[in-house]
Amino acid sequence: xxxLAAIEQRLETLxxxxxxxxxxxxxxxxxxxxxxxxxxxxxxxxxxxxxxEGFRLLALHxxxxxxxxxxxxxxxTCRELVxxxxxxxxxxQHADAVQRLRMMALVANHLFLFVAGxxxxxxxxxxxxxxxxLRQEATPPDSA
Amino acid sequence: MSGTREKYQKVAYYPxxxxxxxxxxxxxxTQAVGKALGLDLVEVKNWNCCGAxxxxxxxxxLQTYLSSRVMSIAASEMKxxxxxxxxxxxxxxxxxxxxxxxxxxxxxxVVDRLSKKAGHATYQAGQVETIHALDWIKHGLGxxxxxxxxxxxxxxLKVANYYGCMYTRPRHIFPEKDRGPxxxxxxxxxxxxxxxxxxxxxxxxxxxxxxCCGGAHTLSDSDTSTKLxxxxxxxxxxxxxxxxxxxxxxxxxxxxxxxxxxxxxxGQATKVKIVYFTQLLGMALGLSPKQVGIHENIxxxxxxxxxxxxx
Numbered sequence: 001x002x003x004l005a006a007i008e009q010r011l012e013t014l015x016x017x018x019x020x021x022x023x024x025x026x027x028x029x030x031x032x033x034x035x036x037x038x039x040x041x042x043x044x045x046x047x048x049x050x051x052x053e054g055f056r057l058l059a060l061h062x063x064x065x066x067x068x069x070x071x072x073x074x075x076x077t078c079r080e081l082v083x084x085x086x087x088x089x090x091x092x093q094h095a096d097a098v099q100r101l102r103m104m105a106l107v108a109n110h111l112f113l114f115v116a117g118x119x120x121x122x123x124x125x126x127x128x129x130x131x132x133x134l135r136q137e138a139t140p141p142d143s144a
Numbered sequence: 145m146s147g148t149r150e151k152y153q154k155v156a157y158y159p160x161x162x163x164x165x166x167x168x169x170x171x172x173x174t175q176a177v178g179k180a181l182g183l184d185l186v187e188v189k190n191w192n193c194c195g196a197x198x199x200x201x202x203x204x205x206l207q208t209y210l211s212s213r214v215m216s217i218a219a220s221e222m223k224x225x226x227x228x229x230x231x232x233x234x235x236x237x238x239x240x241x242x243x244x245x246x247x248x249x250x251x252x253x254v255v256d257r258l259s260k261k262a263g264h265a266t267y268q269a270g271q272v273e274t275i276h277a278l279d280w281i282k283h284g285l286g287x288x289x290x291x292x293x294x295x296x297x298x299x300x301l302k303v304a305n306y307y308g309c310m311y312t313r314p315r316h317i318f319p320e321k322d323r324g325p326x327x328x329x330x331x332x333x334x335x336x337x338x339x340x341x342x343x344x345x346x347x348x349x350x351x352x353x354x355x356c357c358g359g360a361h362t363l364s365d366s367d368t369s370t371k372l373x374x375x376x377x378x379x380x381x382x383x384x385x386x387x388x389x390x391x392x393x394x395x396x397x398x399x400x401x402x403x404x405x406x407x408x409x410x411g412q413a414t415k416v417k418i419v420y421f422t423q424l425l426g427m428a429l430g431l432s433p434k435q436v437g438i439h440e441n442i443x444x445x446x447x448x449x450x451x452x453x454x455x
Contacts, residue, residue: 073309073356076331080351099382106379107351113375114356117368121361 001037004116011112015105022092024101028108029057029085032078035108035115036060039071042119055082071118077111152275152284155226156218157185160194160234167231167393169437173422174230174277176436180429181293183284188218188227194237197360204244205254211241212255215274216267230277230422232392236310236317238274243317245269276311277422278335278391279328287342295430297344298454303424304350304385304416305336306376308395312354336391336421343428348383352376359394362401370409373402377414386448389421396420400442417445427454 002010011031014024033056037047040063052058061078065071084104088097163171178185191214193199195207215238218224229235244251246269259266275283281290312318312330321328328335333354337347357376358369376399380388390396399418407413419441426436433439433455438446449455 069314072313076354077352079331084351102382103349103351103379106375106382110352110355110372110375110379113368113371117358117361117365117372121365121368 001034001041004035004038004112004119007031007034008112008116011105011109015102015109017101017105019098020101020105022088022097022101025085025088025104028101028104029055029081032081032108032111033057033060035112036064036078039064039115039119043068053082057082074111074114077107077114080107081111148283149286151225151273152183152228152280154184154186154224155228155275155280155284156222156224156272157187158191158194158214158218158227158229158234158238159187160191160229160231161196162231162233162393162397166397167420169440170230170393170396170420170422172435172437172440173420173426173431176431177281177422177426177429180426180431181281181285181290183280185228186222186224188214189221190217194229194234195241196233196237200237205251206258207237208241208244208251209255209258211237212245212267213259213262213264214238215241215272216259216265219267219271220265225272227272227274228277228280229274230391232276232308232310233394235274235276239317242269242274276391278311278339281339281425282335287338290339290342290425294343294428296428296454298340298424298428299344299452301345301424301452301454302348302384302386303340303345304348304380304383304388305333305340305353305421306350306380306388306390306395306399307333307336307353308359308390308392309354309356310392310394336389340389340421340424343425345389345424348380348385350380350383350385352379357395357398359392359398362398366405367409369398370402370405373399374406374410374412374414377403377406377416378412380416381414385416386452387417387419387424387445389424390418391421397442403443417448418443419445 040047040060048059048063050059052062057078061075084100087100159171175185192210195210199210200207215227218227229238256266312333315330321330341347356372358372362369403414423436423438433446
């Protein structure tokens with residue numbers, strides 16, 4: 001597992017490519033998996049090798065959500081990453097392949113930014129996506 | 145659906161605090177669009193804060209009470225069946241309160257106690273239906289009804305529709321969504337896309353429709369928010385969008401403010417315009433930029449819309 005800074009740098013490089021080739025798609029997917037591995041490992045778990053709907057990325061996301069509903073905030077981002085991977089993988093020579101890869105790089109970057117942000121501020125996504133109070137562990141006052 | 149259409153003709157309007165402050169243009173454009181479409185809004189009398197971030201973070205049951213009071217006034221004092229909240233935060237909190245009251249006896253007990261103490265009727269789950277401005281127009285009028293009332297067009301304007309997180313998450317508080325054709329989707333929401341397409345917009349394929357903008361952390365962890373927003377703006381531009389349409393005051397303010405901050409702090413300029421969907425719809429309905437509050441947004445998009453022949 002590379003450090004997050006190295007993943008970030010690689011994502012920036014891939015996002016800046018003027019004409020990314022289809023070989024970039026599996027790399028972006030793998031980078032997404034690495035990002036999720038960081039999150040799972042930071043919670044003291046062994047990152048799963050399982051697959052869900054054919055993708056380890058989705059299995060890792062599921063694992064990352066355990067007891068952490070706010071992690072669902074990146075569920076659609078993970079699914080979009082898989083969607084673009086499938087598009088490129090199924091039709092690598094499609095006229096829109098370059099555009100699809102550019103979008104895939106930005107989606108992977110969003111996943112990185114969210115997870116990296118959440119590793120710094122664990123509550124990212126708690127209030128909104130999980131509708132959970134940020135101070136849940138504190139004893140709440142007795143509602144007047 | 146005809147029952148729903150009838151029910152949505154006149155709804156209790158809960159603007160919430162953001163629409164009286166940073167999102168005044170959303171308030172102005174929502175009311176103007178309602179008037180242009182012949183849909184009645186009756187503001188909730190003496191409404192209060194929905195509990196937003198501040199109260200929910202300290203005492204979630206108190207937030208449930210605050211949201212329930214709004215629904216209680218609409219149901220018991222105004223005799224309304226539907227509350228329309230255009231703000232995603234308010235909409236989300238009222239839906240959450242509805243869910244809590246239906247599923248958590250402790251929440252119901254706290255709400256009853258506080259309601260009696262405050263001297264108003266206790267809200268009972270199911271007394272009103274809470275909807276978003278998107279539901280209101282989509283089901284209150286429908287695409288065909290909207291089409292008949294258009295006076296202008298968005299003329300192929302390339303739009304990325306950004307819904308944010310609170311419109312669809314967490315999924316369990318929105319039981320009416322994901323019900324198949326015609327219903328809203330929590331994974332790929334489309335109501336805003338549908339309405340703007342009728343008005344002539346060309347919706348781009350935008351993969352970050354519900355991605356996190358870091359809104360709740362905009363002050364406490366600004367750099368994370370700026371980076372998340374910048375990536376959303378870059379993705380919209382890469383998708384070919386000229387405009388990002390929003391329907392959440394928190395997202396909207398965040399996108400506008402961090403667009404400026406991203407340029408200042410990281411030297412990353414983006415040109416995509418950020419406007420509320422009601423502002424776009426309003427202009428397509430023949431309303432002036434002033435009537436929909438374009439001048440009240442942080443960034444100036446008037447010149448752009450004039451150039452495109454939309455304003």
